[in-house]
Amino acid sequence: MRQYAIRRLLLLIPTMLLVSIIVFLMIRLIPGDVIDLIMRQNMFQTQHNREVTQEAIRHRLGLDQPMLVQYGKWMWALFHGDLGTSMWTDRPVTEELRNRLPISIELGLIGIIIGLLIALPVGIISGIRQDSAADYIGRIFAILCIAVPNFWIATMVIVFPSIWFHWTPNLQVIPFSSNPMGHIVQFIIPGTVLGMALSGYTMRMTRTMMLETLRQDYIRTAWSKGLSERMVITRHALKNALIPVVSIAALQVPILIGGEVIIEQIFSLPGIGRYFLDAISNRDYAVVSGINIVVALIIVLNNLGTDLLYGLIDPRIKY
Amino acid sequence: MSLETTTTIRTKSKKSRSLLQDVFIRLITQKPLGLVGGIIVLIMLLTGIFANFLAPHSYSEYISGQFLKPPSINYPMGTDNVGRDIFSRVIYGARVSMIVGLSGAFIDVMIAAFIGILCGYIGGKLDLIVQRFVDAFMCFPALMLVITVMSIVGNGMTQITVVLGIVWGIGGSRIVRGAVISIKENVYIEAARSIGASLLKMITRHLLPNIMAPLIVLFTIAVGGIILAEASMSFLGYGIPPPTPSWGGMLSGNGRYYMQLAWWMAFWPGLALTTAVFGVNMLGDALRDLFDPRLRGGLGRFNLSKVNKIKNKIDNLNRNK
Numbered sequence: 001m002r003q004y005a006i007r008r009l010l011l012l013i014p015t016m017l018l019v020s021i022i023v024f025l026m027i028r029l030i031p032g033d034v035i036d037l038i039m040r041q042n043m044f045q046t047q048h049n050r051e052v053t054q055e056a057i058r059h060r061l062g063l064d065q066p067m068l069v070q071y072g073k074w075m076w077a078l079f080h081g082d083l084g085t086s087m088w089t090d091r092p093v094t095e096e097l098r099n100r101l102p103i104s105i106e107l108g109l110i111g112i113i114i115g116l117l118i119a120l121p122v123g124i125i126s127g128i129r130q131d132s133a134a135d136y137i138g139r140i141f142a143i144l145c146i147a148v149p150n151f152w153i154a155t156m157v158i159v160f161p162s163i164w165f166h167w168t169p170n171l172q173v174i175p176f177s178s179n180p181m182g183h184i185v186q187f188i189i190p191g192t193v194l195g196m197a198l199s200g201y202t203m204r205m206t207r208t209m210m211l212e213t214l215r216q217d218y219i220r221t222a223w224s225k226g227l228s229e230r231m232v233i234t235r236h237a238l239k240n241a242l243i244p245v246v247s248i249a250a251l252q253v254p255i256l257i258g259g260e261v262i263i264e265q266i267f268s269l270p271g272i273g274r275y276f277l278d279a280i281s282n283r284d285y286a287v288v289s290g291i292n293i294v295v296a297l298i299i300v301l302n303n304l305g306t307d308l309l310y311g312l313i314d315p316r317i318k319y
Numbered sequence: 320m321s322l323e324t325t326t327t328i329r330t331k332s333k334k335s336r337s338l339l340q341d342v343f344i345r346l347i348t349q350k351p352l353g354l355v356g357g358i359i360v361l362i363m364l365l366t367g368i369f370a371n372f373l374a375p376h377s378y379s380e381y382i383s384g385q386f387l388k389p390p391s392i393n394y395p396m397g398t399d400n401v402g403r404d405i406f407s408r409v410i411y412g413a414r415v416s417m418i419v420g421l422s423g424a425f426i427d428v429m430i431a432a433f434i435g436i437l438c439g440y441i442g443g444k445l446d447l448i449v450q451r452f453v454d455a456f457m458c459f460p461a462l463m464l465v466i467t468v469m470s471i472v473g474n475g476m477t478q479i480t481v482v483l484g485i486v487w488g489i490g491g492s493r494i495v496r497g498a499v500i501s502i503k504e505n506v507y508i509e510a511a512r513s514i515g516a517s518l519l520k521m522i523t524r525h526l527l528p529n530i531m532a533p534l535i536v537l538f539t540i541a542v543g544g545i546i547l548a549e550a551s552m553s554f555l556g557y558g559i560p561p562p563t564p565s566w567g568g569m570l571s572g573n574g575r576y577y578m579q580l581a582w583w584m585a586f587w588p589g590l591a592l593t594t595a596v597f598g599v600n601m602l603g604d605a606l607r608d609l610f611d612p613r614l615r616g617g618l619g620r621f622n623l624s625k626v627n628k629i630k631n632k633i634d635n636l637n638r639n640k
Binding site for chain 1 (some may be wrong): 350352451452454455456457458459460461462463466467468470499541547550551554555568576578579582585586588589592593596597600601604
């Protein structure tokens with residue numbers, strides 16, 4: 001187990017190096033310079049002044065150096081936990097992320113929890129009562145959850161209550177310190193929208209695993225011992241069926257982060273998704289690279305953690 | 320005697336049915352949900368193809384004096400803030416979605432097959448290096464990756480289709496690679512190699528026909544995902560630029576700005592989008608079960624492949640110790 005974990009951690013190094021190169025280069029390929037955008041703010045300047053300022057900004061941001069030097073500096077800072085400063089607002093990316101990441105993580109966690117709360121019961125019933133009416137409804141519901149675009153549902157959730165009841169979801173962030181209950185409650189609606197797509201996949205996986213487990217020999221043994229259905233399902237089937245479901249739910253983090261980009265935009269939540277969209281349209285290299293590398297690291301560690309967890313909860317797998 | 324002849328004929332005719340025919344008949348007889356999905360997809364396809372004849376107005380026609388009209392007999396889905404008929408725009412949107420979905424999925428399968436076969440069949444150092452790149456790509460959420468790439472290549476229908484096809488294809492190459500590796504050890508591959516079959520012949524005659532089922536499944540899964548992704552991107556403003564009617568694009572900008580005033584501007588395109596993706600996914604699910612029940616155990620059959628996978632994992636780990 002320990003050896004396996006160490007080997008997997010070592011394998012992360014080449015992957016993360018490649019990721020860092022992709023992250024660094026990709027954003028710098030975007031046509032249109034951050035300088036041009038910054039310069040647009042100082043319109044009323046003479047041509048000479050403009051050029052001087054332009055060069056000064058370029059120098060200050062370190063963009064006049066060769067690409068390789070820029071990359072080296074960026075990586076060096078990265079190892080020291082410094083993601084650079086925003087080229088637009090001059091605020092350190094690390095500090096900005098420290099404020100925004102908790103919001104995104106909270107939203108994501110609530111999304112996962114709500115997704116599981118919908119997915120598990122429906123998936124389990126669907127699996128136990130295969131080909132019954134409940135099964136068909138459950139399956140249609142699962143595919144519907146995947147098919148419904150989250151940005152549409154999110155829009156409708158804002159539009160229709162406001163037309164019918166003149167009520168709109170709160171679009172301002174309540175800090176945890178001032179109102180802990182309100183703080184959590186405000187995430188429920190965006191979290192549900194976010195959790196829907198996840199619940200679709202999880203539901204199908206739960207159903208499949210339930211069907212598979214119920215055909216195993218030990219389940220037949222449990223039945224023939226004369227155990228009640230509740231006993232067979234909860235004690236024998238569920239424990240085994242839910243192991244792969246855990247990994248499927250955990251591996252949906254990339255989809256979750258993608259969804260957050262949209263949901264945070266619609267519900268005006270100041271998380272990393274909105275930060276990312278703003279940074280892309282401002283050509284803010286440092287911010288985009290910073291967010292990308294942090295997100296990639298989260299996903300990589302999440303995948304590693306899932307694999308290791310899998311080994312822990314499933315004694316049949318020995319590393 | 321006569322009875323025997325008829326049975327022979329019957330079994331013969333049953334066997335001579337091609338894979339596609341067989342799948343088609345089983346879809347109708349065994350998969351009610353898949354059939355519903357298929358009908359939805361067919362309707363969407365026909366709507367897209369005959370959009371010119373079905374739509375009462377052009378998608379960019381400004382009807383004077385008819386701004387923000389609620390749904391009525393003349394305008395079944397209402398009109399938008401500049402007086403365009405939303406019903407017509409939704410119909411034309413079907414065409415856009417179908418083109419993007421189908422051609423994106425086609426690019427996806429081509430790329431997945433190319434990388435998958437190359438890595439799976441040749442293996443060795445090439446596989447090792449290419450797989451590290453695939454690893455790195457999988458570390459990004461698809462949506463963030465697509466947004467970044469789209470801001471490099473610029474908005475447009477061709478761009479979004481190609482970008483989505485490539486991103487989906489890199490992900491899908493893993494599945495193809497796995498399928499190739501699992502059939503590589505078969506005797507007929509070894510036999511072909513021993514009589515000196517060229518790489519090209521090997522791929523076209525032996526590998527491709529045998530990974531057809533996963534490729535078709537990959538295609539059907541991708542169509543729904545790509546349609547949805549295009550809509551999301553157009554919604555965020557990184558997809559198909561106006562005035563081309565993309566269902567996602569119709570929900571963004573003005574659709575959102577006027578939503579309190581005119582719910583129909585955002586409601587109908589989203590409903591069309593949901594229906595289309597729902598149909599494609601249901602059809603895709605059914606096809607996956609019919610083509611390859613082992614792929615995800617969709618039929619709930621005893622899933623040997625999974626057990627074998629775990630067994631192999633354990634064996635590999637023991638060997639590596």
